[in-house]
Amino acid sequence: MEDNKLLDMLMQTPGEYISGEEISRRLGISRTAVWKQINKLRLEGYEFEAISRRGYRLVSKPDKLEYTDVIKALKTNSFGQRLKLIDVTTSTQEEMRLLAEQGAPSGSLIIAEEQTSGRGRHGRKWLSPAGKGIWMSLLLRPELPLSCAPQLTLLCAVAVCRAIRAVTGVNTGIKWPNDLLVDGRKVCGILIESVGEDELIRYCVAGMGIDVNLGIEDYPADLKGIASSLKIESGRDCDRALLIGAVMNEFEKLYELYLEQGFTPIGHLWEALSVTIGKKITVKTARGEIQGTADGLDPSGALILKSNDGQNINIFSGEVQLG
Amino acid sequence: MEDNKLLDMLMQTPGEYISGEEISRRLGISRTAVWKQINKLRLEGYEFEAISRRGYRLVSKPDKLEYTDVIKALKTNSFGQRLKLIDVTTSTQEEMRLLAEQGAPSGSLIIAEEQTSGRGRHGRKWLSPAGKGIWMSLLLRPELPLSCAPQLTLLCAVAVCRAIRAVTGVNTGIKWPNDLLVDGRKVCGILIESVGEDELIRYCVAGMGIDVNLGIEDYPADLKGIASSLKIESGRDCDRALLIGAVMNEFEKLYELYLEQGFTPIGHLWEALSVTIGKKITVKTARGEIQGTADGLDPSGALILKSNDGQNINIFSGEVQLG
Numbered sequence: 001m002e003d004n005k006l007l008d009m010l011m012q013t014p015g016e017y018i019s020g021e022e023i024s025r026r027l028g029i030s031r032t033a034v035w036k037q038i039n040k041l042r043l044e045g046y047e048f049e050a051i052s053r054r055g056y057r058l059v060s061k062p063d064k065l066e067y068t069d070v071i072k073a074l075k076t077n078s079f080g081q082r083l084k085l086i087d088v089t090t091s092t093q094e095e096m097r098l099l100a101e102q103g104a105p106s107g108s109l110i111i112a113e114e115q116t117s118g119r120g121r122h123g124r125k126w127l128s129p130a131g132k133g134i135w136m137s138l139l140l141r142p143e144l145p146l147s148c149a150p151q152l153t154l155l156c157a158v159a160v161c162r163a164i165r166a167v168t169g170v171n172t173g174i175k176w177p178n179d180l181l182v183d184g185r186k187v188c189g190i191l192i193e194s195v196g197e198d199e200l201i202r203y204c205v206a207g208m209g210i211d212v213n214l215g216i217e218d219y220p221a222d223l224k225g226i227a228s229s230l231k232i233e234s235g236r237d238c239d240r241a242l243l244i245g246a247v248m249n250e251f252e253k254l255y256e257l258y259l260e261q262g263f264t265p266i267g268h269l270w271e272a273l274s275v276t277i278g279k280k281i282t283v284k285t286a287r288g289e290i291q292g293t294a295d296g297l298d299p300s301g302a303l304i305l306k307s308n309d310g311q312n313i314n315i316f317s318g319e320v321q322l323g
Numbered sequence: 324m325e326d327n328k329l330l331d332m333l334m335q336t337p338g339e340y341i342s343g344e345e346i347s348r349r350l351g352i353s354r355t356a357v358w359k360q361i362n363k364l365r366l367e368g369y370e371f372e373a374i375s376r377r378g379y380r381l382v383s384k385p386d387k388l389e390y391t392d393v394i395k396a397l398k399t400n401s402f403g404q405r406l407k408l409i410d411v412t413t414s415t416q417e418e419m420r421l422l423a424e425q426g427a428p429s430g431s432l433i434i435a436e437e438q439t440s441g442r443g444r445h446g447r448k449w450l451s452p453a454g455k456g457i458w459m460s461l462l463l464r465p466e467l468p469l470s471c472a473p474q475l476t477l478l479c480a481v482a483v484c485r486a487i488r489a490v491t492g493v494n495t496g497i498k499w500p501n502d503l504l505v506d507g508r509k510v511c512g513i514l515i516e517s518v519g520e521d522e523l524i525r526y527c528v529a530g531m532g533i534d535v536n537l538g539i540e541d542y543p544a545d546l547k548g549i550a551s552s553l554k555i556e557s558g559r560d561c562d563r564a565l566l567i568g569a570v571m572n573e574f575e576k577l578y579e580l581y582l583e584q585g586f587t588p589i590g591h592l593w594e595a596l597s598v599t600i601g602k603k604i605t606v607k608t609a610r611g612e613i614q615g616t617a618d619g620l621d622p623s624g625a626l627i628l629k630s631n632d633g634q635n636i637n638i639f640s641g642e643v644q645l646g
Contacts, residue, residue, distance in 0.1 A: 121521060143609045145639040147470035147623070150522035177521060193525075196517040198444060198500060199473035199624075199640045286466045300470070301522075316468040317522045 006037050007046070010058040019055035063131050063213065065111060065241055073245020078107030079138065079255075080248035086110065088130070090117040093193060093207045096137040100195070100203045106141035107252075111244065118209060120189045126209050127227070129218055134210040134240055138251065141203045142259065146196035149204060150316070151263045151301040153178050153192045156206050158269045159254050160188055163246035164210070170233045173275035176294065176303045176320045180210075181275055184322070185228035187211050208247065212238050267297045276303070276320060285318035294320075329360050330369070333381040342378035386454045386536065388434060388564055396568020401430030402461065402578075403571035409433065411453070413440040415460035416516060419528045422462065423518070429464035429526075430575075434567065441532060443512045449532050450550070452541055457533040457563055461574065464526045465582065469519035472527060473639070474586045474624040476501050476515045479529050481592045482577050483511055486569035487533070493556045496598035499617065499626045499643045503533075504598055507645070508551035510534050531570065535561050590620045599626070599643060608641040617643075 005027055009018060024031045038048055038056060047059040067085055074080050082105060089095050089112045096110050112135045115128035128135045140152065157178035164172050164180065164187070172180045172187060180188035191207040214229035230238050258266050271277055276294045283290045283305060292307040302314040328350055332341060347354045361371055361379060370382040390408055397403050405428060412418050415433045422431060435458045438451035451458045463475065480501035487495050487503065487510070495503045495510060503511035514530040537552035553561050581589050594600055599617045606613045606628060615630040625637040 146472050146517060146519075147639070149469050149519055153521045192521055194469060194517070194519040196469075196472055196519070198476045198515055202516075316470070 006034070007041065007058075010048075010056060015057065017049075017051065017054040017057045019053075022055070063237075063240070065113065065244075069241035070111070070244050073241050073248075075245070075249045076107070076252045078105070079252040080107065080109040080244070082108040084108075084110045086112045088112065088114040088116065091115050091119055092135055092137040093119060093191065093205055096139055096205045096207075097193070097195075100139050100205060104139055106139060106203075108139040109136060109248070111136040119191065119207075120209070121191055126189060127211075127219070127223065128209060129214065132214045132218060132229075133212050134208065134244055134247075136208055136244065138206045138208070138248075139203060140206060140255070142201055142255075144201050145199050146194065146201050147199075147300070148263075149192065149194040149196070149201060150177070151258070151266065152194075152204055152206070153190065154270050154297070154301050155254050155258055155266050156190050156192060156208070156251065158266060158273060159251035160190065160208055160210065160247050161273045162269075163243060163250045164188070164230065166250075167243045167246045168230050168234050168236075168238050170230050172273075174270060174273050175322070176274065176276045176315075177301075182228060182233045185233075186226060187228055187230055187233065206251075210243070210247075212240055212243065263299060263301060267299070267301070271296060276322070279322055281305070282321045282323065283315050283318040284321070285315065290315075290318075329357070330364065330381075333371075333379060338380065340372075340374065340377040340380045342376075345378070386560075386563070388436065388567075392564035393434070393567050396565050396571075398568070398572045399430070399575045401428070402575040403430065403432040403567070405431040407431075407433045409435040411435065411437040411439065414438055414442055415458055416442060416514065416528055416530045419460040419462055419530075420516070420518075423526045423528060427462055429462060431462040432459060432571070434459040442514065442530075443532070444514055449512060450542070450546065451532060452537065455537045455541060455552075456535050457531065457567055457570075459531055459567065461529045461531070461571075462526060463529060463578070465524055465578075467524050468522050469517065469524050470522075470623070471586075472515065472517040472519070472524060473500070474581070474589065475517075475527055475529070476513065477593050477620070477624050478577050478581055478589050479513050479515060479531070479574065481589060481596060482574035483513065483531055483533065483570050484596050485592075486566060486573045487511070487553065489573075490566045490569045491553050491557050491559075491561050493553050495596075497593060497596050498645070499597065499599045499638075500624075505551060505556045508556075509549060510551050510553055510556065529574075533566070533570075535563050535566065586622065586624060590622070590624065594619060599645070602645055604628070605644045605646065606638050606641040607644070608638065613638075613641075 020031045020034050023034045049057045049059050092110045092112050114130035115135045118126035118128035120126040157174045161172050161174055161180055172182050175181050178190040179186055188210045192204055194204045195202045211229035213231045279294055281294050292305040295304040295306045298304050298314050302316050305313045305315050307313055343354045343357050346357045372380045372382050388408055412435045415435050418433050437453035438458045441449035441451035443449040480497045484495050484497055484503055495505050498504050501513040502509055511533045515527055517527045518525045534552035536554045602617055604617050615628040618627040618629045621627050621637055625639050628636045628638050630636055
């Protein structure tokens, strides 16, 4: 509580110094207590300048997601309205699966500032440093057959892609099924985990990892040239709360369209944003590699590959490489 | 350990009494200790007759699954070979999902003597009294698209149905998708829970609840006439270890056939055992009730319903009622 009073005081006079003595007098605490609070705030990411005889000055605030900022950015009925913000977790997917098993409602959203074991497809590690990205998991409970889950994967990619384009202007495209790329560099990964009972979906957890404000220095050597962030691509910081809101708004709109009209309109939107369609690609499947030209989506969401000998092959799963 | 010596002694002389004094002398323990061990064994389900001056006699053993008996009944490469027997658990499905998340291999099997929260489809409770049935969960890790999961549901029904027929001679049939019935009474329920990542299956847990040796008195009023057991239908006790082995043997054989040749041969076997095909049925779906005649399975495993106005409708999910 007192932290906030001290912060409020420093934030009310941006750029100006306030002496430790004055803070101490106004808050009615000792100068040692002032110093301790300043240090505590520094650990939370606030930066202060301290000059002897002049006092303290707030230099910068941490980019921390605020509950109210996210809620304010939502224009949804349910998506994101049940919101849990976490400072640090192993993985928002694991957190959400626990909540799902406890009966959390469709539309529940968990966002973490940092993930220590963020996961991508095939158990790959997903870099998720504190405060730099959007690491979040959305719970869906559609009353649909399990065979529809892959369509939700494509729908999610469309929603995030459209939100990123609208908020940042960065020209992202979708690589089948759900990687978001800018000039071949990945700025967002999506992972939909589905739990089904016999032929029905019980729930899906849509995991989204968006590299928002990472700098070049944040990427280890093996990701340089492969991964990138919206900040690197646009040259600007991006307001994460605004982007989260835009993703939820797009996602809910498309989800309702899908439940009403089926996959056809979603498939058209996906194809329009795709960087795969019309390109020469190589697909690594469990049964080996296939080469050909990506021709479109079939009604189920499978990728139609026109192989080099003229056959149409439906790809239900596999890793796509352009070229 | 000493329990076993006492048991061994009583089992070596079936029908005869051994005096407490003699047991005490032979095992080198006090007569109070003998009495305590007898009581402990009684709690485990052993029945003894105790007559003063004559001693103790073993009347009956609990029907308890023995690890070695189950293993002996297996003719499989992997199904059931990693076996965990549990006295009592909430649900073998939950137990297996925990093991699956920890990386247990395909073919792992958990069997419980008793489930306190056994589950059927749609979260319904499944009666699972101690020692009377087969309550088990098998882990599968097929490298298949998620859309194949419903086919595994049908495959599992075929495997259990064939095993029951072979071991007990009871003429069970399959109601779409996976209930096993004898003259309309349910003797086995199957629930396949699938966990997928994007378009791929990560793992499936096939839950099977077979009412083996339940008596009429074991069923509450609301299940009478609806549920039945193999013992009630055949008039004989059934060796549970043998039946578990038969299910695993059938299941692995059909699973390998499926991975090699796809769903077509499985679909034919399913149709041959079905009590649904050719019958007038009512299907309750999320969108309401449909009536018609069950005509067969489509290549994906959906039920083809010829509606009363002559249309063919593919049923992907729903509750089937005969008549």
